[in-house]
Amino acid sequence: MKLDILVFGAHPDDAELGAGGTIAKEIAQGKKVGIVDLTRGELGTRGSAEIRSEEADASAKILGISVRENLGFADGFFTNDKEHQLEIIKMIRKFRPEIVLCNAVDDRHIDHGRGAKLVHDACFLSGLVKIETFLENDQKKQLVWRPKNVYHYIQWKNLEPDFVVDVTGFLNKKKEAILAYSSQFHDPKSSEPETPISSVNFLDSVEYRARDLGRLVGVDHAEGFTTEKQIAVKNLDDIF
Template sequence: MKVDILAVGVHPDDVELSCAGTLLHHADLGYTFGILDLTRGELGTRGTPEIRAQEAYAAARKLGAKFRENLGLPDGFISHDENSVRKLITAIRDCRPDIVLANAISDRHPDHGRSARLVADACYYSGLQKIRTNNLQGAAQEPWRPRAVYHYIQDRNHRPDFVVDVTTYYGRKMEAIECYASQFNDQNPGEYAEEPTTPISGKDFMDFLHAKARNLGREAGYDLAEGFRAARYPGVRDLFDLD
């Protein structure tokens, strides 16, 4: 299924936490998007891969994603090997996105930075004709290279290359995040009260997310924003389109 934007996260919930508002905003502009999780998050302290899969699909429905797929790469051991690159190329050629949103270039979780490079490189290799891939039905795929790869800002504070105003969409973003009850303790304290505490499981993490969105929006004059970095700086056709 062709989509305009492919949002890639190494763990289920990366996309919701970091760029869900941007996806909702662009959906309202008429663009389509899909979500690709690279791992099942099986090393996560809380929940199980099965629970996280159910939560991920519920969140995708909340957001209105055209699809959500999981590559099943090993959580914690993401590597830049041929098998992983080819799996990503196949996924990219399947949905032919114009823009890919990927994990932070560097971050607290080691998987984020490794995933960022893996996704960016796969987007490049996906455009090479001599790399042959087949879809799940066995049909040969045509080369496809996205126009741009942008890396969303996650845990660590980085100066963004640009920000997207998500003020109108922040409430719906939070509704998608709330689908991950196993991960965020204050969302469903009764069912998961016995789970271990993690850096993201308490209310203070939600306060941190809101504060980060306020901080990212401040310089652009937005109440709330999501930030992105670009390996290749974007061009501007009209200075008056800039806020």
Template structure:
């Protein structure tokens, strides 16, 4: 398994593409190794099947240019912060050894999202403790690892962001990756089965909201499209202040 620069955790396949899709596209384009670990297969989804979600996740991964993606197979609607589930997450963290981790939002409309955030943050802490022993897929003992930076991506409930990533240059790629999940989001090429209802995220108006929010946060940093994040353990130290502030703020 390759080590990663950035690892994103998600309660469901498509959470990252929906909320941080532009950011992961941009990171991959910049040459960073990026991966996603999905906790569930979306078994309770009103549209599509778990198998479809896996196929859609594979297509989205190719579009983004991910270095790795896996699914922990936890139960949708039942993402409990148990020691057993923590161990699954710890094993992934120690396997990929990312410098930066992206997480579900701490508060969201869907209970799975905040539950996944709680599970992730606890596991990230425990992953750094040497007394917690885990092994990799080949049975080799894993060394402790704790990422250097942890950020929450924004979901249905807004928060005051610590930073906004300018994703203007990869916006079309980001939308293509999101629409790979045709069973979940508005895609004119997808024909739902008669028993598949329209959902909160499958209608065209939701897709317009995604675009509108990206434009709103992009505007705050002088970009066309932006994705907001909350830094979990602030403040963070810098040694290259001009480098950190290299993005000019057009409106000040």
């Protein structure tokens, strides 16, 4: 399956929190979008790997993504090495996306910045013909593929975006997808320990960040992204 956009997240719910509005908007415009979670989030204080897997499936249905996979890397302990890079390369070559979205380059959780660098490096390596990869149970060598662009969504830290996407009209869909992870976020009925993301304030911050980024560019809601290369537009009318 060829995808237009492939979104990587170190943990289930990273993609929704960082880029849920953008994902929903692109799908509404007819784009094919997939998500690859690097870990099962098994070290999370609340819930379990099994629960988070069920929640990820529910969230995927809400957003309407084409495919979701989990690479099963070790939560908290995966590294940016050849072994992990090759697994990312396999996903890139399998789905051949034009655009890759991935974790924030700098963030509170150590997996986020590490996941960002891992995916970014793998996107480059995926275009090298001398790196051979094969999907499991398939003896056919994968064709090389390098995405045109790699963008990093913003997570816990308020990083300065290089550009923003107008997601006006899609914030409610994003929030619905986030709330599918009921084990992770605020639930007054839950008896599990409190975490930084289980507070009411954190859930509210999803909206007030979107409103603030939107305010800066004159729209209702927006999501911010960073990039490690220059951004170009075909003409000045593309900027609003």
